[in-house]
Amino acid sequence: MKTPSKGKKVNKAWLHDHINDPYVKLAHREGYRARAAYKLKEIDETFGLILPGHLVVDLGCTPGAWSQYVRRRLSPLGAAIGDLDGTIIALDLLPMEPIEGVTFIQGDFREVEVLRQLELALAGRQADIVISDMAPNLSGISSADAARVENLVELAIEFAQNHMKPQGALVAKVFHGGSYNEVVQHFKSAFKVVKPCKPKASRDRSSETFLVGLGLKPV
Numbered sequence: 141m142k143t144p145s146k147g148k149k150v151n152k153a154w155l156h157d158h159i160n161d162p163y164v165k166l167a168h169r170e171g172y173r174a175r176a177a178y179k180l181k182e183i184d185e186t187f188g189l190i191l192p193g194h195l196v197v198d199l200g201c202t203p204g205a206w207s208q209y210v211r212r213r214l215s216p217l218g219a220a221i222g223d224l225d226g227t228i229i230a231l232d233l234l235p236m237e238p239i240e241g242v243t244f245i246q247g248d249f250r251e252v253e254v255l256r257q258l259e260l261a262l263a264g265r266q267a268d269i270v271i272s273d274m275a276p277n278l279s280g281i282s283s284a285d286a287a288r289v290e291n292l293v294e295l296a297i298e299f300a301q302n303h304m305k306p307q308g309a310l311v312a313k314v315f316h317g318g319s320y321n322e323v324v325q326h327f328k329s330a331f332k333v334v335k336p337c338k339p340k341a342s343r344d345r346s347s348e349t350f351l352v353g354l355g356l357k358p359v
Contacts, residue, residue, distance in 0.1 A: 200274030286318035
C-alpha cells in the first residue's frame with residue numbers, strides 16, 4: 141500500500157485551509173479576485189492612505205485584488221464599476237484580467253521600454269500612493285531568496301523616490317528572514333516614518349509582513 145508523500149500531505153492541508161479560510165469566502169462573496177484585498181484594506185484603514193482624487197500605482201498587481209480594492213476606494217459610491225475619482229496604474233510581469241478604470245501595463249519596469257510606458261501613463265504626474273505586493277519566486281535557498289526580496293523592495297523604494305509626491309506613502313510586502321533588518325533600514329533611509337503592519341488576513345504561519353513608508357526624505 142502506498143503512503144501519501146509529504147508534499148501531497150502539505151498540499152492537502154493547504155487546500156483544506158484555503159477552502160475554509162474566512163477571507164477566501166469573503167473575497168468570493170464580495171467579488172475580489174484574492175483574499176489579499178483585505179490585507180490592503182486593513183493597512184489603508186489603519187493609516188488612512190488612499191483618498192478620492194489620488195493617483196495610485198500598483199506594482200506586482202496580478203491577479204488584481206489590490207487594484208480592485210483601490211478602484212472601489214476611489215469610487216464615489218464604493219462600486220466596482222462606474223464613476224472613478226482618481227487614477228490607478230497597475231503593472232506586473234504576468235497578465236491580468238481587465239479591471240474597469242485601471243490602466244494595466246504588462247512587463248518588468250526595470251526594462252527601459254516598460255518604464256517608458258509607465259511614465260507615459262503617469263503623464264508627468266507623481267503618484268500619491270505606491271503599493272507593492274511584489275514577491276520573488278522563492279528557491280528555498282535562504283541567502284538567495286533574501287537577496288531577491290531585498291532587491292524588489294529596493295526597486296519599489298527607488299520607484300517611489302522618482303515618481304511619488306514627497307508627502308506620499310509606499311506600502312511594500314516584505315518577509316521576516318535573512319534580509320528583513322536590511323530592508324527596514326532601506327525604508328528608514330528613504331522615509332520619514334516607517335511602520336510595520338501584519339494584517340489579520342495575512343496567515344499567522346506566513347513570514348510575510350508589510351512596511352509602510354510615510355513621507356519621503358530629501359534625496
